[in-house]
Amino acid sequence: MAKTVGDFFIERLYQWGVRRIYGYPGDGINGVFGALQRAEGKIEFVQVRHEEMAAFMASAHAKFTGELGVCIATSGPGAAHLMTGLYDARLDHMPVLAITGQQARTAIGGHYQQEVDLQAMFKDVAGAFDHTATMPAQVRHLTDRAVRIAIAQRRVTAIILPNDLQELAYEEPPRAHGTLHSGIGYEAPKVVPYDRELRQAADVLNAGKKVAILVGAGALKATDEVIEVADRLAAGVAKALLGKAVVPDDLPWVTGSIGMLGTEPSWKMMNECDTLLMIGSGFPYSEFLPKEGQARGVQVDIAPEMLSIRYPMEVNLVGDAAETLRALLPLLRVKGDHSWRQEIEGWTQKWWKTLEERAMQPANPINPQRVAWELSPRLPERAIITSDSGSCANWFARDLKIRRGMMCSLSGGLASMGAAVPYAIAAKFSHPDRPVIALVGDGAMQMNNMAELVTVAKYWRQWKSPRWICGVFNNEDLNQVTWEQRVMEGDPKFNASQRIPDVPYHKFAELIGLKGIFIDKPDRIGAAWEEALAADRPSVIEFKTDPEVPPLPPHITLKQAKAFATTLWEGDPEEGSVIIGTARQVLASVLPGKGK
Numbered sequence: 001m002a003k004t005v006g007d008f009f010i011e012r013l014y015q016w017g018v019r020r021i022y023g024y025p026g027d028g029i030n031g032v033f034g035a036l037q038r039a040e041g042k043i044e045f046v047q048v049r050h051e052e053m054a055a056f057m058a059s060a061h062a063k064f065t066g067e068l069g070v071c072i073a074t075s076g077p078g079a080a081h082l083m084t085g086l087y088d089a090r091l092d093h094m095p096v097l098a099i100t101g102q103q104a105r106t107a108i109g110g111h112y113q114q115e116v117d118l119q120a121m122f123k124d125v126a127g128a129f130d131h132t133a134t135m136p137a138q139v140r141h142l143t144d145r146a147v148r149i150a151i152a153q154r155r156v157t158a159i160i161l162p163n164d165l166q167e168l169a170y171e172e173p174p175r176a177h178g179t180l181h182s183g184i185g186y187e188a189p190k191v192v193p194y195d196r197e198l199r200q201a202a203d204v205l206n207a208g209k210k211v212a213i214l215v216g217a218g219a220l221k222a223t224d225e226v227i228e229v230a231d232r233l234a235a236g237v238a239k240a241l242l243g244k245a246v247v248p249d250d251l252p253w254v255t256g257s258i259g260m261l262g263t264e265p266s267w268k269m270m271n272e273c274d275t276l277l278m279i280g281s282g283f284p285y286s287e288f289l290p291k292e293g294q295a296r297g298v299q300v301d302i303a304p305e306m307l308s309i310r311y312p313m314e315v316n317l318v319g320d321a322a323e324t325l326r327a328l329l330p331l332l333r334v335k336g337d338h339s340w341r342q343e344i345e346g347w348t349q350k351w352w353k354t355l356e357e358r359a360m361q362p363a364n365p366i367n368p369q370r371v372a373w374e375l376s377p378r379l380p381e382r383a384i385i386t387s388d389s390g391s392c393a394n395w396f397a398r399d400l401k402i403r404r405g406m407m408c409s410l411s412g413g414l415a416s417m418g419a420a421v422p423y424a425i426a427a428k429f430s431h432p433d434r435p436v437i438a439l440v441g442d443g444a445m446q447m448n449n450m451a452e453l454v455t456v457a458k459y460w461r462q463w464k465s466p467r468w469i470c471g472v473f474n475n476e477d478l479n480q481v482t483w484e485q486r487v488m489e490g491d492p493k494f495n496a497s498q499r500i501p502d503v504p505y506h507k508f509a510e511l512i513g514l515k516g517i518f519i520d521k522p523d524r525i526g527a528a529w530e531e532a533l534a535a536d537r538p539s540v541i542e543f544k545t546d547p548e549v550p551p552l553p554p555h556i557t558l559k560q561a562k563a564f565a566t567t568l569w570e571g572d573p574e575e576g577s578v579i580i581g582t583a584r585q586v587l588a589s590v591l592p593g594k595g596k
């Protein structure tokens with residue numbers, strides 16, 4: 001059989017180094033699936049339950065491997081399903097290629113079945129490169145450009161292949177006017193600022209007496225360099241959510257997360273520093289950074305468009321985090337005065353104690369903070385942890401102590417529900433020997449993570465280690481939003497929108513051949529994690545958690561605290577001793593003396 005366009009396309013992706021594609025079939029893309037089959041395992045195909053999950057997996061694949069993530073779907077409905085996962089990659093700057101089918105070229109424009117203007121649909125999310133092939137000889141450069149642009153610019157790109165085209169005989173572009181003769185290959189350059197800018201940055205950092213460092217995902221490969229810079233500057237380090245694994249939490253001057261899901265020492269450090277060094281972070285909330293004018297700023301980012309958009313920086317360095325910090329280090333003077341750092345260490349030490357106390361507070365029946373708290377000391381070496389969006393992201397951000405060599409991620413910029421299980425599946429395909437743990441709310445389970453457990457059931461036997469765990473926080477509530485409504489709006493809980501059905505997640509796991517564990521006793525939490533980590537198959541641990549433990553910022557403002565307090569009097573369906581008890585706990589930290 002002559003080589004089809006589909007065969008050529010798959011072969012070209014293989015030459016680019018693609019070894020795995022996540023997706024779902026359909027008649028719009030059958031010509032490419034046929035080619036995948038004929039390629040006899042050169043590229044592994046991972047079948048998901050829903051195309052959105054394939055896009056989340058492609059995004060997570062990029063996050064956990066540094067490689068291009070690839071997802072594939074049919075025309076119309078399949079392509080449309082990809083969108084949220086692609087936006088997840090887009091907002092977190094991940095290189096992802098989306099491949100979709102399309103109706104036959106002869107039908108396009110005919111209001112044909114499953115005909116959607118896919119190029120228009122992808123225009124925003126895959127704006128860096130979004131094209132429909134119309135001729136066999138065009139597919140070579142479309143593939144080369146889509147892959148190179150995705151990797152080089154860390155963007156989402158899309159190739160749309162009409163189904164009739166996929167089956168045509170492939171033709172190389174003729175040597176003629178109006179043809180392209182593209183090639184494969186890309187190596188990332190070393191990106192370091194000029195000496196003059198490095199000296200300017202060093203001058204600012206050397207002059208500072210109270211330096212605060214904020215790291216994000218861009219610094220994930222710069223752990224040693226961040227530690228060395230922080231030591232030299234006697235600084236503390238706060239971590240944006242996606243940068244959680246940049247530096248381990250056992251360092252006494254690592255203040256942990258920042259922002260709505262942040263910690264008190266991060267908040268204090270940002271409010272009291274005189275110098276801010278931000279490395280590889282697009283952390284969105286300026287109100288958690290120093291007040292304008294309070295601190296002199298230096299920022300390092302590989303993407304120029306990310307510079308000085310959250311805080312007006314004095315020195316803006318375009319560069320790779322590790323390379324730039326290495327170049328900066330010889331210019332940084334060792335600070336003799338360690339009093340600022342000691343102050344940060346004091347706050348941090350106290351904060352870990354506060355977190356422990358909060359986690360150990362009795363609740364009805366389980367305090368969700370304790371679920372994360374008890375996991376930390378039991379995390380195996382090199383574990384990969386994912387979190388969904390919901391209140392568990394607070395406990396993931398604050399309570400979970402990450403050690404060196406671990407990885408973790410979640411849907412950061414998009415903060416989409418439904419990412420934790422597909423992320424954890426992609427983590428396992430990328431690193432089959434590593435233990436993987438997903439933390440997921442019950443709403444997010446019901447939305448789509450539950451169905452994706454079927455994918456785990458389908459594939460786990462081929463993973464080198466079966467250690468794959470989904471920890472579910474069953475609180476029968478869309479709790480993060482319930483608290484946002486209470487605290488930000490001053491509204492009582494709206495049962496119609498917030499309450500969700502009780503579903504036996506652990507039983508569902510057992511039904512499909514996984515291990516199921518149900519926990520409603522706080523003193524069984526640690527043992528449950530241990531049991532799942534020792535199991536001979538993937539597990540779902542269902543924790544029956546209390547929705548009345550507030551996942552609030554550590555330092556809600558007086559205005560928010562007042563709004564929150566009013567909900568206690570104004571007909572919240574949960575009003576009563578439990579809510580007032582937990583409210584006291586939080587208000588006590590915001591309004592010293594007033595919450596008691």
Ligand SMILES: Cc1ncc(C[n+]2csc(CCOP(=O)(O)OP(=O)(O)O)c2C)c(N)n1
Nearest residue numbers: 390391416417441442443444477478479480
């Ligand atoms: C796709 C999507 N829809 C809605 C939201 C808004 N949202 C954020 S957290 C949340 C509640 C999540 O509930 P659940 O998964 O049960 O976790 P919980 O907060 O109860 O722990 C909602 C609705 C979102 N982030 N993503």
Ligand SMILES: [Mg+2]
Nearest residue numbers: 441442443477
């Ligand atoms: Mg919930």
